Amino acid sequence: MDPPPLDVDVLVVGAGISGIDVACRLAQETDGPTWAVLEARDSVGGTWDLFRYPGVRADSDIYTLGFPFRPWHGPTSIPRGEDILRYVRDTAHEYGVTGRVHHGQRVTRLAWSGDEACWTVTARRSDGVVLTHRARYVYLATGYYAYDSGHVVDLPGREDLAGDLVHPQHWPAGLAVTGRRVVVVGSGATAVTLLPALVEEGAEHVTMLQRSPGYVAALPNTDRLADLARRALPAAAAHHAIRAKNVALGTLSYRLLRRYPEGGRRVLRRRLVARLPDGYPVDTHFAPTYDPWDQRVCVAPDGDLLDALSTDRAEVVTARIDRLVPEGVRLQDGRVLPADLVVTATGLRLLLAGGADVEVDGRAVDLAATHVYRGCMLSDVPNLVLAVGYVNASWTLRADLTARWFLALWRHQDRRGQRVAVPRWDGSGGADRPLLDLSSGYVRRGAHLLPRQGERAPWRVVQSYVHDLVTTRLAPVDDGVLELR
Known part of the structure; x- marks a missing residue:
C-alpha cells in the first residue's frame, strides 16, 4: 500500500549531512514545527553513502565537518568515508531522525501557492509512483552537485581501450585493482585521494595524469591538542574547543x-620539497599558475600522496591527452601511459534543488536569475531555504548556521502568527557576482546554473564562519529586506 501524503510545517529534502543536521535541530525543538525528510536514495548519508571509490574521505577536518551537537570520538582528524557515514547514521538514530526519513522519493517539482501559503511537493519513486506532499516550508538539503552522474569527459578512443574505464562517482562494486596499471585522469581532491589508496590496495602502478598542476598541502591526520582536550575536558566541551581551534586556524x-x-606559494612549495625525493620536479607538477584558494587546496592526510610518489609505484604526469589506445592513454607528445584501468576523476556537475522544477503561483522560477539572501534563501521565492556550504572550509559549518537561522526565523514568525517569509531583491545589493568565488573547472562549467550574489549584505555570501556566526546571532530577522506576513 502506498504511504499517505505528508502534510507538515517543514519538509526537508535530502538526508545527507545537511539534511540530518537540520533534522536533528528540528528534533531538539520543544513545541516546534512538524517535519519530515524526503530522500531519493534508500539509505541515509548523501555523499558519504553515494561515493564508494577507494580511499574516499573528507577534504576538511571532521571536527568542523561533523555536527557541533555530537562530538567525534574517532582517532583521526580526516577520516575515511565509511567512518563519516557511520557517524552521520549514528547521529540520525540518536536524535530520532531515522524514523522520520521517507526513502526512495526523488523530488521533481516544488509549487508554491500564495493563496494557501504552502508548497505542493511532487516526488517520484523508483517504481514510477508519484506522491504529492504539502509543506509550509521546504528546506533544500540537496547541495549543488548532481548525484546521478559526474562530469564525464568524452575521451577520444574510448572504444579502443582494452581495459576498464570508470568514473569515481559510480565505482563498480568489487572492481579489482590488485596488480593493475592505473591512470587517474584529474588533479582535484578525488584524484589526490585515489592515487595513494590505489597503491595501498595493491595496484602495480598508478599515474595521476593532469592537464595543469594544483596545490597540495600535507596535514597531520591526528590532532594532539584534540587528544589532550578529550582527556582533560568533558566530551562536549572538548568538541567545541577543538572545533573553535580548527575554525580559527583554518580562517587564519x-x-x-x-x-x-x-x-x-613559497610555503606550500617548501613543504612539498621537504617531503618528496631530492630532485623531484615540484615546479612541474605542483606549481599552479593561479593563486592559492582561487581553487580549493587539496589535502593529503599525513602526506599519503607524497609518500606514494616517493616510491616507484606512483607518479604524476602533467600533459594533455591525445586519445585512448588499447594499451592505455596516448599523450599529445606521443608518449603512451600503460593502463588497464583508466579512472576519469574529472569532477562533478552542478545542479541546484536536485534538478526539481520550482514554481511560484504558477510561474516557473529560473533559479539562476534569483539572488541569494543570507546565503540560504532566494529572492522572491517564499518559504524556501537551502543549505550551501563554504568553499574555503567544511560544508557543515555554514549548513548548521543556516539551520539555526531558519529555526530563529520560525520562532520569530510563530510568535507573531506569520506564515510567509520572502526576500525582496530591489537592486540595492549592488552588482551581480557569481555565487561561488572559485575558478575550478566544475564551477566555471556550471556557474550559469546557480543563483547570483550581490556586493552588500544581506545579499553577499561571505566565506567566513566567524562573520556568519556573528550576523546569525545578532542580525534581526525582520531586517526590512525579508518580507514577513
Whole structure:
C-alpha cells in the first residue's frame, strides 16, 4: 500500500549531512514545527553513502565537518568515508531522525501557492509512483552537485581501450585493482585521494595524469591538542574547543594565503620539497599558475600522496591527452601511459534543488536569475531555504548556521502568527557576482546554473564562519529586506 501524503510545517529534502543536521535541530525543538525528510536514495548519508571509490574521505577536518551537537570520538582528524557515514547514521538514530526519513522519493517539482501559503511537493519513486506532499516550508538539503552522474569527459578512443574505464562517482562494486596499471585522469581532491589508496590496495602502478598542476598541502591526520582536550575536558566541551581551534586556524591560513599569495606559494612549495625525493620536479607538477584558494587546496592526510610518489609505484604526469589506445592513454607528445584501468576523476556537475522544477503561483522560477539572501534563501521565492556550504572550509559549518537561522526565523514568525517569509531583491545589493568565488573547472562549467550574489549584505555570501556566526546571532530577522506576513 502506498504511504499517505505528508502534510507538515517543514519538509526537508535530502538526508545527507545537511539534511540530518537540520533534522536533528528540528528534533531538539520543544513545541516546534512538524517535519519530515524526503530522500531519493534508500539509505541515509548523501555523499558519504553515494561515493564508494577507494580511499574516499573528507577534504576538511571532521571536527568542523561533523555536527557541533555530537562530538567525534574517532582517532583521526580526516577520516575515511565509511567512518563519516557511520557517524552521520549514528547521529540520525540518536536524535530520532531515522524514523522520520521517507526513502526512495526523488523530488521533481516544488509549487508554491500564495493563496494557501504552502508548497505542493511532487516526488517520484523508483517504481514510477508519484506522491504529492504539502509543506509550509521546504528546506533544500540537496547541495549543488548532481548525484546521478559526474562530469564525464568524452575521451577520444574510448572504444579502443582494452581495459576498464570508470568514473569515481559510480565505482563498480568489487572492481579489482590488485596488480593493475592505473591512470587517474584529474588533479582535484578525488584524484589526490585515489592515487595513494590505489597503491595501498595493491595496484602495480598508478599515474595521476593532469592537464595543469594544483596545490597540495600535507596535514597531520591526528590532532594532539584534540587528544589532550578529550582527556582533560568533558566530551562536549572538548568538541567545541577543538572545533573553535580548527575554525580559527583554518580562517587564519585562508586569509594569509589570500592576502600574501606569493608567500603562500613559497610555503606550500617548501613543504612539498621537504617531503618528496631530492630532485623531484615540484615546479612541474605542483606549481599552479593561479593563486592559492582561487581553487580549493587539496589535502593529503599525513602526506599519503607524497609518500606514494616517493616510491616507484606512483607518479604524476602533467600533459594533455591525445586519445585512448588499447594499451592505455596516448599523450599529445606521443608518449603512451600503460593502463588497464583508466579512472576519469574529472569532477562533478552542478545542479541546484536536485534538478526539481520550482514554481511560484504558477510561474516557473529560473533559479539562476534569483539572488541569494543570507546565503540560504532566494529572492522572491517564499518559504524556501537551502543549505550551501563554504568553499574555503567544511560544508557543515555554514549548513548548521543556516539551520539555526531558519529555526530563529520560525520562532520569530510563530510568535507573531506569520506564515510567509520572502526576500525582496530591489537592486540595492549592488552588482551581480557569481555565487561561488572559485575558478575550478566544475564551477566555471556550471556557474550559469546557480543563483547570483550581490556586493552588500544581506545579499553577499561571505566565506567566513566567524562573520556568519556573528550576523546569525545578532542580525534581526525582520531586517526590512525579508518580507514577513
